[in-house]
Amino acid sequence: MSKNRDIKDNIEIIEAYLSGKIDYEISVSDLAKYLKSIKEDDEALFISLLQKFPNDILGDLVLELPEYYLKNIIENIPSERLSEAIEDLESDDATDLIQDIEEIDEDKAEEILSSLDKEDQEEIKRLSRYDDEEAGAYMQTEVFTALCDEKIQSAVDRLRNLKKEGELENVHQVSIVGKLDRLLYSISLEDLITFNFTNNFTQEIEGNEDEYKPRYVRDNENISKVIELFEDYDLSSLPIVDYHGKLLGRITSDDIYDIIQERATDQIYKLAGVDDEIEHEESTFEAGKARVIWLFLNLCTAILGASVIGMFENVIQSYVALAILMPIVASMGGNAGTQSLTIMVRQLALGDIDRENAKAAIKKELSIAVANGLIFALSIGIIAYIWFNDTRIGIVIAIAMMINLVIAGVVGSLVPLGLKRAGIDPAVGSSVFLTTTTDIVGFFSFLGLASLVLM
Numbered sequence: 003m004s005k006n007r008d009i010k011d012n013i014e015i016i017e018a019y020l021s022g023k024i025d026y027e028i029s030v031s032d033l034a035k036y037l038k039s040i041k042e043d044d045e046a047l048f049i050s051l052l053q054k055f056p057n058d059i060l061g062d063l064v065l066e067l068p069e070y071y072l073k074n075i076i077e078n079i080p081s082e083r084l085s086e087a088i089e090d091l092e093s094d095d096a097t098d099l100i101q102d103i104e105e106i107d108e109d110k111a112e113e114i115l116s117s118l119d120k121e122d123q124e125e126i127k128r129l130s131r132y133d134d135e136e137a138g139a140y141m142q143t144e145v146f147t148a149l150c151d152e153k154i155q156s157a158v159d160r161l162r163n164l165k166k167e168g169e170l171e172n173v174h175q176v177s178i179v180g181k182l183d184r185l186l187y188s189i190s191l192e193d194l195i196t197f198n199f200t201n202n203f204t205q206e207i208e209g210n211e212d213e214y215k216p217r218y219v220r221d222n223e224n225i226s227k228v229i230e231l232f233e234d235y236d237l238s239s240l241p242i243v244d245y246h247g248k249l250l251g252r253i254t255s256d257d258i259y260d261i262i263q264e265r266a267t268d269q270i271y272k273l274a275g276v277d278d279e280i281e282h283e284e285s286t287f288e289a290g291k292a293r294v295i296w297l298f299l300n301l302c303t304a305i306l307g308a309s310v311i312g313m314f315e316n317v318i319q320s321y322v323a324l325a326i327l328m329p330i331v332a333s334m335g336g337n338a339g340t341q342s343l344t345i346m347v348r349q350l351a352l353g354d355i356d357r358e359n360a361k362a363a364i365k366k367e368l369s370i371a372v373a374n375g376l377i378f379a380l381s382i383g384i385i386a387y388i389w390f391n392d393t394r395i396g397i398v399i400a401i402a403m404m405i406n407l408v409i410a411g412v413v414g415s416l417v418p419l420g421l422k423r424a425g426i427d428p429a430v431g432s433s434v435f436l437t438t439t440t441d442i443v444g445f446f447s448f449l450g451l452a453s454l455v456l457m
Contacts, residue, residue, distance in 0.1 A: 009043045012036040020054050034066035049078045061087035085117040094142040097129040137228050138221035141242040141251035147177045155199040174238040185249040188216035232258045269429045307441035314449035323390045331448045335406035335440035342367045342414025347428045364415045371411025379404040402448035413439045
């Protein structure tokens with residue numbers, strides 16, 4: 003009953019917004035949340051409401067909604083309307099939406115693209131040529147520029163008009179360009195308002211050139227460098243230039259936050275052996291199929307671990323205590339290894355580990371593994387002795403625990419580094435290597451030592 007009431011409230015909010023009866027601002031993100039709840043309950047109503055949104059918000063709304071909604075959207079909203087909505091988007095968002103549509107229906111994407119004006123078509127085609135890892139793929143071409151000899155008052159008036167006309171959004175700085183649009187300086191709006199508006203930019207900058215020297219990246223540089231600059235210098239936007247220093251566009255902080263979130267999410271999914279894109283599809287069959295493949299691989303590795311146990315069947319039959327205790331060794335090794343693995347994968351993704359400090363990172367993880375091994379070997383040894391009143395079992399499980407935790411720390415740190423060096427995403431497959439190793443080493447060390455000490 004509560005869910006139905008919430009959906010009804012969301013419908014009322016959307017309808018009030020569309021009719022102009024709401025006198026407060028609602029973000030696109032909130033509107034998307036309301037529409038998502040409506041789609042889950044009534045798909046026809048969802049499409050009906052979406053069609054009523056004006057073009058200046060429709061494009062942003064479609065981008066905010068989950069990608070797997072897009073097939074339904076492009077089937078029910080005419081190409082003409084989608085074209086008009088895309089024209090109101092900034093160049094980077096327009097390119098993203100066209101590319102998303104192209105993945106679903108190439109003919110539809112071509113139809114929409116061809117109906118845009120020539121300038122927009124050229125911008126989208128140019129941005130689409132960049133590789134996903136290049137900075138240029140994430141830039142928007144809408145930037146506010148001024149010439150060195152331009153009066154500051156004139157530039158401010160021009161900026162005001164562009165804002166009123168909706169031609170520019172999220173302006174944080176003025177890019178001063180020279181001949182052939184080469185980027186010379188960047189001036190924040192905070193600094194701009196302190197200038198004498200009757201002067202030109204050269205007069206105000208003179209003597210303080212170093213203060214206004216811009217940070218920038220080239221369009222073909224890796225997006226990871228852009229992320230580092232945003233994180234290190236708390237930037238709101240960053241100019242993008244070509245090989246000759248010509249200003250091409252800018253990347254804003256909201257895009258960087260999206261990239262960071264997507265990468266973090268992707269890593270979490272990969273560590274669990276789950277495909278990010280497939281999991282967000284509506285098809286339960288496709289999501290289930292992807293998981294089955296990974297689970298089957300894990301089944302094969304589990305059989306390897308079980309085969310090690312089978313080698314010591316006689317020992318286990320003689321000492322039932324071993325059957326009770328052996329999962330503890332494997333489980334602790336797996337958990338300890340996962341800690342090292344997660345730390346290494348994340349640091350590799352953030353660029354905190356390279357060839358120079360890789361040895362130090364491994365040494366740190368090994369030190370932690372040895373310390374944890376000693377602590378938990380002593381703890382489980384005492385517990386096993388008290389539990390079964392047998393000193394030998396306590397000693398066996400203590401040594402096995404020490405061995406497995408140290409091996410887990412080594413494997414958890416070395417496997418991601420090895421995969422990275424081989425050009426493979428460290429998040430993919432690391433957990434399989436880890437669990438297989440800790441299971442086999444845990445069982446073999448525990449049962450092997452038991453066969454030597456107890457038999």
